[in-house]
Amino acid sequence: MAEAEHKTGNRRILVTRPQPGASRTAERLKAMGFEPVVLPLSRTVSLAVSLGDETFDAVTVTSANLFCHVSDDILAKLRHLPLFAVGIATAKAAREAGFATVIEGGGDAIRLAETIRQALPGGARVLYLAGKVRQPVFEERMVVAGLTMRVHDAYDIEGITPSAAELRSLSAGAPFVAALLYSGVAAQKFVETFAAFAPIYLKEARFLCISRRVAGLLPPDWQARALVADHPDEEGLFRLLSMV
Template sequence: MSGSSAPLVWITRPQPGADKTAAALVDAGYNFLVLPLTEIVACDPEIDPGDIERADFVVATSANAFRFLPEPLLAAFGDKPVYAVGDATRAEASARGFAHVHSAGGAVDDLVLLVSKAEPAGARFVYLCGQVRTGDLEQKLVGNGFDGGLAIVYSSRIVSRMTYLLADALSHRRPDAILFHSALSARAFADAVSTTTEDLFENTRFIAISARVADALPDIFRPCVIVSAAPNEHALLEALRAAVPSSGA
């Protein structure tokens, strides 16, 4: 159980994911502060009904793709098989009512391999995604003989009053570690940290979920940046445990 002497970890990811990370940190013996630097908002997918009807399957690389999927589209996709990049995305798809959901359990290349084994060449897909995408999933699927397009259902944006939020958090207790789940959060942090506050993080470890996220952090903190072994929550928390052990680890 965490206590006042347990390491303090800042969680920079938006809700509802931040609460899930917080629960995992408590179980591992850490104190936490939820300090979302970004937020997720819904977009109008603007997808042609004909593209939905012609699609043979759905792919997604984030649970937000299903969390923000409008009800009409949820019904329109019906019983089409869904291929998710990982277990969290699969769980969200199942929770929204999709009956045939498969998880690649890894990264984008694992997802492409899963689809290529399960679907015939020439099958059409709809990629449910955010406004900012990584991993080139669409191009890789096309390169493997599939056809399809995007349905942008959400976007991420930096929260307002960033400098104030960081200053307020630092006034209570300096963090032992900060978790970064996205490059946007890392860039927001980099933009908000001034030269007058850099020394307040001299004993902080910056745990990034991928090398791309790590690259968005300020160069001044590079010696204290740690990249998780895989781009998922489990590996991120394992990296935290190795860098900043807790009594519950």
Template sequence: MRIWVARPEPGAARTGRRLSALGHTPVVAPVLTIRPTGAALPAAAFAGLLLTSANAVAALTAADRVRFEHVPAFAVGARTAALARRAGLRAVAEAGGDAAHLVVLVRATLPAGSSLLHVAGVDGKAEPTASLRTAGYPISSVVAYAAVAESVLPTAIATALGAYPGSLEAVLHYSRRSAETAYGLACRAELGGAFGALKHYCLSGDVAAPLVAAGLDVHFVAERPDEETLLAGLATGT
């Protein structure tokens, strides 16, 4: 299949390579760009670090990485955990891919009352911080990165959708924001119908929600919010 990869870099290029290895033709055309905000992390001492995105690791400065080298870091998934270890953090625990498991992991590791720092994005979700605060963990959140939306549909995608059917068959959605943005840009370009006719593969039910709300047919929703499960949907022809 010829598949649009709409997620931001650096993940988009990596996903494109994986699709090529599986025999598909990727069209890597992100609709979001991740940029650090430059916000400094607070100087207070923390018992744990919450990393709910690989972008959080990328936003850490060299000084931050030295400072938190031995502080327990709780990563939402395998990719984030791997990047955290590569960045020099030594006490990294992986939550398995979702916020609920991250809450369980923190509670099993640190006692209530432990102060936590969440390195967050502009469009961060309420979890896991809401549940952890309810469980008695003081949390400081710093908006360290932002996903900036493209103003127009990428040229390669506009051309492909304009020539639909035949030139583009599917799209991978990795976040709710990218799915919303991709659909909005397609509609603005008067290509919403062609966009809706694609096979939509979504990383989770939350990612699929805006597409479902818009009345689009979502072809596949991964049972686990990780790339392995998402790409397995392609491999099985689901």
């Protein structure tokens, strides 16, 4: 069913995702009849990537954010290689970045590692362009698969402390029915910002979390109102909207 058909009335949802993705999420929520309020609680920052004389048989990425942070000079050296992307959105971003051979990895780190294992011979050298903040499961699975993977951190995530004016503006409308939490960094900043005084505009909000790890960073009483996505991406988060 098309998103525009999910009309739910003018209900406020707090979007804590970094820009520019937060604005895209807001537009999507508007199309569903929600009233999004964008308050990024984290941002991604680029890190220097230098490949030197290293050579690789393939590239892998687990976030579309990667292509916003790696220079075109680096990407130009890699576009002739097959690129393994964790899911549909990341594969789309890879194609837009100029990669001709893009293989979708099934939507999560475990399936991605298995896809690479089946596609490449043992001993193949894989370049993993990654975010500095990540879970170890993908790298662990690649070791088990017998593939040599070189990791280059291409971006990091920093927390953002909202200004007093931004916090005051949140109380200008109706209470929030939900807050979207996309990362551990954002969840920690969310708790730091709001838990101490439990504002009325979050009193009955559901906390839509991209993973169990993110939900686990909330205080116990908030965890009771947390919902965890069935898949660690925005599609999984949006499926939770039917429960708010």
